[in-house]
Each structure stands twice: as C-alpha cells, then as structure tokens.
Amino acid sequence: MPHIVFERKELINIPSNLDDVEFKFIAKSYNFTQKERKTEYRVAVINQGKEFLLSLKPKDENFMIKADKVTRLSPVTLVKNALNAYVNINEANVLFSNTNNLQVKKETKHEYLKDINYFVSDFKTDKEIQIEIGFGSGRHLLHQAKTNPDVQFIGLEIHYPSIEQLLKQLELQNITNVLVVNYDARLFMEFIESNKVGKIFVHFPVPWDKKPHRRIYSNEFVNEALRVLKIGGTLELRTDSRKYFDFCTQVLTNLPKGRITIDINKDLAVSSKYEDRWKKQGKNIYDVVLEAWNEDENINLDYDFSFDFKIDFYKTIKTIPTKSLIENGYFIHVEEIYTIENKDNSGLIKITMGNFDRPVTKYLLVENGEIKYYQGDPLPTSSNINAHKKLKEILSK
Numbered sequence: 001m002p003h004i005v006f007e008r009k010e011l012i013n014i015p016s017n018l019d020d021v022e023f024k025f026i027a028k029s030y031n032f033t034q035k036e037r038k039t040e041y042r043v044a045v046i047n048q049g050k051e052f053l054l055s056l057k058p059k060d061e062n063f064m065i066k067a068d069k070v071t072r073l074s075p076v077t078l079v080k081n082a083l084n085a086y087v088n089i090n091e092a093n094v095l096f097s098n099t100n101n102l103q104v105k106k107e108t109k110h111e112y113l114k115d116i117n118y119f120v121s122d123f124k125t126d127k128e129i130q131i132e133i134g135f136g137s138g139r140h141l142l143h144q145a146k147t148n149p150d151v152q153f154i155g156l157e158i159h160y161p162s163i164e165q166l167l168k169q170l171e172l173q174n175i176t177n178v179l180v181v182n183y184d185a186r187l188f189m190e191f192i193e194s195n196k197v198g199k200i201f202v203h204f205p206v207p208w209d210k211k212p213h214r215r216i217y218s219n220e221f222v223n224e225a226l227r228v229l230k231i232g233g234t235l236e237l238r239t240d241s242r243k244y245f246d247f248c249t250q251v252l253t254n255l256p257k258g259r260i261t262i263d264i265n266k267d268l269a270v271s272s273k274y275e276d277r278w279k280k281q282g283k284n285i286y287d288v289v290l291e292a293w294n295e296d297e298n299i300n301l302d303y304d305f306s307f308d309f310k311i312d313f314y315k316t317i318k319t320i321p322t323k324s325l326i327e328n329g330y331f332i333h334v335e336e337i338y339t340i341e342n343k344d345n346s347g348l349i350k351i352t353m354g355n356f357d358r359p360v361t362k363y364l365l366v367e368n369g370e371i372k373y374y375q376g377d378p379l380p381t382s383s384n385i386n387a388h389k390k391l392k393e394i395l396s397k
C-alpha cells in the first residue's frame with residue numbers, strides 16, 4: 001500500500017493543485033462517539049478526472065498519508081501521484097516513501113469479464129439466459145456453453161483464480177456466449193429482469209454446515225430465482241452433502257409455487273472435479289430441481305438515491321445514532337464523521353449499510369447542507385434502497 005511518512009506540518013491550503021492533481025477540501029475527524037481518538041483528516045483529490053480521498057493521520061510525532069480504503073481506485077499511479085503532490089505542495093520533510101518504484105499490478109481485462117455495474121445498467125440480450133453459480137474449475141459451464149451456442153450464459157464466482165482460469169479457457173476454446181462476474185450469487189439475481197432465465201445451475205455449493213447463513217440457498221434466494229426463471233425454467237442443485245440436500249428440500253417444499261424433482265446418483269454429460277472426487281469416495285450425489293410455474297411481475301427499477309432536502313450539518317452530527325440500526329433485511333451504521341472547517345455547513349459522514357452479508361461502505365458528502373454519495377450512488381439492491389430510505393428518515397429529522 002503506497003504511503004508517505006513526513007514531519008508534521010500545517011495542512012496545505014485548499015484549493016491547491018500540482019501536476020494535474022487538484023485538492024478540493026480537507027475534512028477533520030469529529031468525535032461523535034465521545035471515545036478518546038486522535039484527530040485525523042480526509043483529503044479530497046481529483047486526479048485525471050477521478051475523485052477520491054487520502055487519509056492523513058498522525059504516526060508517532062509525524063504524519064502518514066495514504067489512500068483512504070473506501071474510496072481507493074485503480075490504477076495505483078493515481079494515488080501515488082496524489083500522495084507525492086500533497087507532500088510537494090506541503091514542502092514536507094519526507095521520512096519514508098514507497099511511492100516511487102511501485103509495481104503496477106496488471107489488472108485482468110477481458111471482454112467477457114464484466115463488472116457488476118454492467119448488469120445494473122447495460123446488460124441486454126434477446127437470447128435465453130442461463131446462469132451457473134460458483135462454476136469453480138468451469139468444466140460444466142464450458143460444456144454447457146459449447147453445446148448451447150444460442151444461450152447467453154452468465155458465470156458467477158467469488159474465487160478469482162477460478163475466474164482467470166475460465167477466462168483463459170473461453171479464449172482458447174473460442175467461446176463467446178459466456179459473461180463472467182465476480183459477485184456474490186446470493187445478491188446477483190436482483191439485477192436480472194423477471195422471467196428471462198432458462199436454467200440456474202448450483203453444482204456442489206459449499207455446504208457451510210457451521211455457518212448456514214452463508215449458504216446460497218435461502219428463502220430469499222429461491223424466491224429471487226423463481227422470479228427470474230421463465231415458466232418451465234429450472235433451478236438445479238447438485239450436491240454430495242446430505243445435510244445441504246435436506247436443508248434445500250425443506251426450503252423448496254415450503255414454497256407456494258414451483259415443483260421439485262429429486263434424483264440420486266444421476267449421471268450428467270459432464271462431471272466436475274468435485275464430482276469425480278466424491279464418486280471415487282463412493283458418496284451419493286443428490287439432484288434437486290425446482291421448476292418455475294408462474295409468470296412473475298417485473299421488478300420495480302424505480303429507485304432514487306438522492307437526498308431531496310438540506311441539513312444543518314453541525315446539528316445533525318450531534319444527534320446522529322452511534323449504534324447500528326438493524327431493520328428487517330438491512331442495516332445502517334455510522335462509522336465516522338469529518339467536518340470541513342473552511343466551508344459552511346459541510347462535512348463527510350462515513351456509513352456502512354445494506355445487506356448483512358454484503359454491506360457497502362460509502363461516504364456521504366455534505367456541502368452547504370446538500371447531501372450526496374461521494375463517488376456515486378450505491379448499487380441499487382433492495383437492501384441498499386431500503387437502507388437509503390431509512391438514512392433519509394434519520395438525516396431529515
């Protein structure tokens with residue numbers, strides 16, 4: 001992580017700029033929890049059109065400046081230039097710096113690897129969609145994509161080496177009908193239109209016997225799967241875990257819609273790495289297929305992450321809740337507050353919010369009482385939308 005340690009000095013004047021790096025404001029930590037804490041700062045920067053924050057805090061008798069984790073962006077040279085620009089404007093006496101010979105990590109860029117935002121705003125297809133959750137080595141997904149060229153596949157994985165391996169195979173085998181996304185499958189369905197999907201494969205998911213809340217299957221997941229499946233579309237579980245099988249059949253049989261079919265030791269056209277291993281050990285393999293029977297309503301994409309009121313910043317931060325607010329399916333926690341001292345009624349509020357399994361941390365930027373999400377709105381998941389509504393309620397009080 002690039003950082004510079006320098007002898008403590010007065011802060012730089014704002015606004016300032018050097019070498020295309022513009023410093024917009026400096027915000028100072030505000031002790032809203034009344035716990036003893038050292039003062040630190042967030043320095044707002046624009047470099048090559050990209051906006052982010054630097055963290056400036058005491059280190060022993062000195063200062064250390066580095067990228068703020070929440071707003072950090074790539075390439076790392078943007079951060080490196082901003083750090084160097086700050087200490088140069090400050091004419092600071094540098095004690096340590098690792099910002100000169102940084103190795104720029106090569107990012108995987110691939111036409112079929114998509115960011116989640118692509119599915120929020122750009123993804124459109126006339127083809128049938130099929131989704132594989134946790135494709136692992138990708139054997140099943142590659143086989144399906146080759147045998148069904150008219151289907152648009154989406155592969156979901158959270159393990160990056162598996163993603164890289166699949167992307168390599170797509171290229172080698174010249175497969176063009178798979179999109180890959182590094183995102184938690186439990187939350188992905190929210191971005192897919194209703195009644196569009198022919199099949200969802202969940203093969204050998206991690207059983208999470210000790211942490212059942214991490215399982216892919218839950219009432220919410222199955223309901224979302226049924227919404228995106230078209231009539232006759234299927235959600236297909238294949239597992240070697242008796243416990244997971246029992247758990248899923250219980251979730252599925254409590255549903256008001258859909259039909260389930262169960263099989264034991266059925267052979268498929270392609271066998272995954274895990275499957276080979278379990279078969280060698282003589283384990284049973286269970287298949288549970290849920291078929292969708294209903295046409296579902298389209299989801300309401302009418303969300304709005306704006307704040308349509310102004311606040312009195314200094315009054316608000318005195319009354320803001322310091323404890324997490326936990327509601328049904330979402331939460332909000334105020335992490336830190338910073339005040340912008342040379343600007344009226346302005347500051348930053350750092351919050352973590354949304355879904356318990358995939359919370360998002362954002363800064364709210366308040367400028368002259370007007371509020372917006374710094375670096376843009378959160379993803380429009382239902383838990384983020386609900387958390388935003390609650391946040392509006394809290395801040396408008």
Ligand SMILES: C[S@@+](CC[C@H](N)C(=O)[O-])C[C@H]1O[C@@H](n2cnc3c(N)ncnc32)[C@H](O)[C@@H]1O
Nearest residue numbers: 134135136157158159184185203204272273274
């Ligand atoms: C046991 S492996 C099975 C891989 C493959 N389906 C097979 O049959 O060989 C489970 C895979 O699911 C992925 N995974 C676990 N939780 C996930 C989640 N919430 N979203 C997407 N992928 C997930 C893991 O990274 C892992 O690659």
